[in-house]
Amino acid sequence: MVDKRGRRPESQIRNNMVELLFKVGEAYGYALYKQYLKTFGQKVSIRSIYYHLNKGVELGEFAVSRVENIRGNFTWGEGVRRVVFKLGPNAKVSGIIK
Numbered sequence: 001m002v003d004k005r006g007r008r009p010e011s012q013i014r015n016n017m018v019e020l021l022f023k024v025g026e027a028y029g030y031a032l033y034k035q036y037l038k039t040f041g042q043k044v045s046i047r048s049i050y051y052h053l054n055k056g057v058e059l060g061e062f063a064v065s066r067v068e069n070i071r072g073n074f075t076w077g078e079g080v081r082r083v084v085f086k087l088g089p090n091a092k093v094s095g096i097i098k
Contacts, residue, residue, distance in 0.1 A: 009059065014052040015094075016040055018061055022093045026065050026086045029053055039097065053085055060090035 020035055021027060027035070033049045036042075056062035065086040071079045087093075 011052060011055075013044060013048060014056055014061065015092075017049070017052055017056065018087065018091045018093060019095075019097045021062065021085065021087050022091070022095075023097050026084050028068075028082045028084050032085075053083075056088070057085075060088045062086070062091070063088040 016036065016039075017032060020032060020039060024031075024035065029050050030046065032053070033044075033046045036044060036049065053062055057064065062085045065084045068082040068084065069079055070082055074080060
């Protein structure tokens with residue numbers, strides 16, 4: 001018998017994120033996090049959102065649309081790298097969000 005370790009490949013959080021990206025087209029991680037909380041009302045961490053975005057890229061559910069370098073005077077430095085995601089070829093949209 002094969003010992004299966006780690007997380008299952010399917011995830012309700014990632015499925016919800018697919019629905020959100022289908023609705024908005026493209027978004028970066030923090031924007032998806034804010035929209036997720038507003039739309040689904042579930043408590044989810046920002047860390048979990050970024051995990052599922054990266055895992056979704058590996059699985060082909062999400063794709064990187066572009067990477068933006070934003071200049072500014074932030075508390076942590078002079079700029080930020082923003083990765084914008086879109087739906088990938090393996091995304092399965094069920095249409096639960098109107």
